[in-house]
Amino acid sequence: MTSETVTTAPTPDQIRRAPKVLLHDHLDGGLRPATVAELARECGYGGLPETDPEALGTWFREAADSGSLERYLETFAHTCAVMQTREALVRVAAECAEDLAADGVVYAEVRYAPEQHLEAGLTLEEVVEAVNEGFREGERRAREAGHRIRVGVLLTAMRHAARSLEIAELANRYRDAGVVGFDIAGAEAGHPPTRHLDAFEYLKRENNHFTIHAGEAFGLPSIWQALQWCGADRLGHGVRIIDDIHVAGDGTVKLGRLAAYVRDKRIPLELCPTSNIQTGAASSYAEHPIGLLRRLRFRATVNTDNRLMSGTSMSREFGHLVETFGYTLDDMQWFTVNAMKSAFIPFDERLAMINEVIKPGYAELKAEWLFREAAAKGL
Known part of the structure; x- marks a missing residue:
C-alpha cells in the first residue's frame, strides 16, 4: 500500500474497481x-x-x-x-444490490417511497420487509460473485402527499432492520419541506437521521428551509448552493452566509451530476458546480440519483468528472471518504469502512499505478 500522490487520471477499469460510496440512489429509478x-x-x-x-x-x-x-x-x-407485488420488490432490490456491487460500490443508501407500492394490496410494512429481503439477497449474491456491498434503506415520503409523519414513524420502527434514515422527494416548487415539519420534529425527538431533497430544481430558499426550519442532516442534491457563491472576474471567491454555513457545518451535499444536467440544474459537466465545490472543500459527494433514467452508474459519474476536471484517484478517494463520513450508520462502522475497505482499496490501485510508472521508466 502507498500514500503517494497519483497525478494522472485513472483508467476506466481502475474507476470501476475503486471502492465507491453512494448516498443518493432511488430504487424505482434504477431498474x-x-x-x-x-x-x-x-x-x-x-x-x-x-x-x-x-x-x-x-x-x-x-x-x-x-x-x-x-x-x-x-x-x-x-x-x-x-413494483406492486412482494415478488417484484424483492427482485428489484436484489438486482439493485448486485448491480451496485458489480460497479465497485461498497456501501449504498438506496431510497424509495413505500406509499407508491400499495396498489396491489400490500401494506406499508410488507413493502419495507420485501425490499429489505431483496437487499439481503442481493448482498448474498454479490458475495458469491466476489464483491462486497452493504445496503441501507432510506424511506421516502412524497412532498406533495400527506403521509410524511406516517412514513417517518415507519422508518423509526425499522431502523434496526435495514432502514437507516428518512427522506422527502418529489417536485420542489409549490411543495416546501416546511409542510412536513411534524415528521421532522418526530425524527429529531427519536434521534433519527434524515435528508431532504432541496436545492435541485428550486433555489436557496429550499435549502435554507431544509436546514434551518427542518434540521436536515444532509441535502439531497443541494446543487443550487452555487447561487450563494460569487466568483469575481479575477477569480476571487466570496461565499454568502448560507453557503458559508453549509461549508462550515460540513453539511453533506448529495450531488448527482448527470441527473442535474438532465433536469436543468446544470448546463454541462464542465459547468456543474461540483468542480468549484470540490475546490472550496465543501462536503461534496458523487451520486447516481436514477441509474435507469440517467443511463448511469457510479463509475460513469466518476468517469465524466475525471474527463472534465482531470480528477485522479486521490480526488475519487476524497469524494468517497466524504460520502462514508456522511452515511447514516454508526460512527464506528463508518470508520471501519474507511480504514478497512476504502483506504486500502485506493492504496492498492495507487500501488498499481506506481508499479506501472516504474516499469514504463525501466526501473
Whole structure:
C-alpha cells in the first residue's frame, strides 16, 4: 500500500474497481430495462412506451433529458407500476444490490417511497420487509460473485402527499432492520419541506437521521428551509448552493452566509451530476458546480440519483468528472471518504469502512499505478 500522490487520471477499469460510496440512489429509478419489461408482462401492465428492453432503456433516458424536473419525474409512473407485488420488490432490490456491487460500490443508501407500492394490496410494512429481503439477497449474491456491498434503506415520503409523519414513524420502527434514515422527494416548487415539519420534529425527538431533497430544481430558499426550519442532516442534491457563491472576474471567491454555513457545518451535499444536467440544474459537466465545490472543500459527494433514467452508474459519474476536471484517484478517494463520513450508520462502522475497505482499496490501485510508472521508466 502507498500514500503517494497519483497525478494522472485513472483508467476506466481502475474507476470501476475503486471502492465507491453512494448516498443518493432511488430504487424505482434504477431498474434494469429488461426487468421493467418482464415485470410488466407478468403483471399485465400495458402502459410501457416500448417493450423491447434496449428500446425501453433508450426511451427512459431520452424522456428524462427534457431539462424539466417535472417531466423527469413522470418516467417513474412506469417503474412504480411494475413494483406492486412482494415478488417484484424483492427482485428489484436484489438486482439493485448486485448491480451496485458489480460497479465497485461498497456501501449504498438506496431510497424509495413505500406509499407508491400499495396498489396491489400490500401494506406499508410488507413493502419495507420485501425490499429489505431483496437487499439481503442481493448482498448474498454479490458475495458469491466476489464483491462486497452493504445496503441501507432510506424511506421516502412524497412532498406533495400527506403521509410524511406516517412514513417517518415507519422508518423509526425499522431502523434496526435495514432502514437507516428518512427522506422527502418529489417536485420542489409549490411543495416546501416546511409542510412536513411534524415528521421532522418526530425524527429529531427519536434521534433519527434524515435528508431532504432541496436545492435541485428550486433555489436557496429550499435549502435554507431544509436546514434551518427542518434540521436536515444532509441535502439531497443541494446543487443550487452555487447561487450563494460569487466568483469575481479575477477569480476571487466570496461565499454568502448560507453557503458559508453549509461549508462550515460540513453539511453533506448529495450531488448527482448527470441527473442535474438532465433536469436543468446544470448546463454541462464542465459547468456543474461540483468542480468549484470540490475546490472550496465543501462536503461534496458523487451520486447516481436514477441509474435507469440517467443511463448511469457510479463509475460513469466518476468517469465524466475525471474527463472534465482531470480528477485522479486521490480526488475519487476524497469524494468517497466524504460520502462514508456522511452515511447514516454508526460512527464506528463508518470508520471501519474507511480504514478497512476504502483506504486500502485506493492504496492498492495507487500501488498499481506506481508499479506501472516504474516499469514504463525501466526501473
